[in-house]
Amino acid sequence: MKAAPTGPQRYSDGYSPRDTAPARARHDVALCLRTWGLDALVDDAQVIVSELVTNAAKHTKTRRIGVSVTRHPDHVRIVVTDTSRTLPTPAVATSDAEAGRGLQLVDRLTTRWGSKRFRTGKQVWAELPAGKAVS
Template structure:
């Protein structure tokens, strides 16, 4: 009888792997987020994405600190079959607005950097603030 029951048992599908944490809007938040995304990607065997992911998460967390009056910054990293999605949330509902910059401008290039390093990125308002998301491709393209 046990064998019959075992034949009927099927593995339940699992969702994507996910890591999340939160930070206070302090100067230490970007470095903590970089450390966390590094550990997360390393655990998943995605070391090739670490450098770009560190820059992306650092820019997004730093923007939340500098340009909002948020009380809390959230970070989530989700592994999908062909990409990793990084999401940073804060309590401001103001969406980021990339601006055209002069070539000699030394600040304000964060979102341009995010755009260059990621496959795609975007933002959306939430009831409690907003999220900025960015995706890095995990599979090499031909």
């Protein structure tokens, strides 16, 4: 007899908007994906979560940054939440700029990504295919 599905696996945590938040989120997301046997997604997921958490810490006045990772049968979804209602827009960085490419990286590494405004803030989400990394 086959076991009944219990729904997607999920991990979530919250971080103070400090300089250490991106590194802590990268570590936690990597540990989560490795626990699920999705080692091939770790590098891309770490870049994605680092960019999204950094944006929340630098560009909002939020007191807490939420990060969640949910494993679905065909993809993994990373969600970063904060209390700002301003949706992110990719910057157009010049070739010699040292910043401004974060969302372009997210776009390149994911199968799809987006953002959604809520009454209490927003979430920015990104999806990677389960079982293989996007290059």
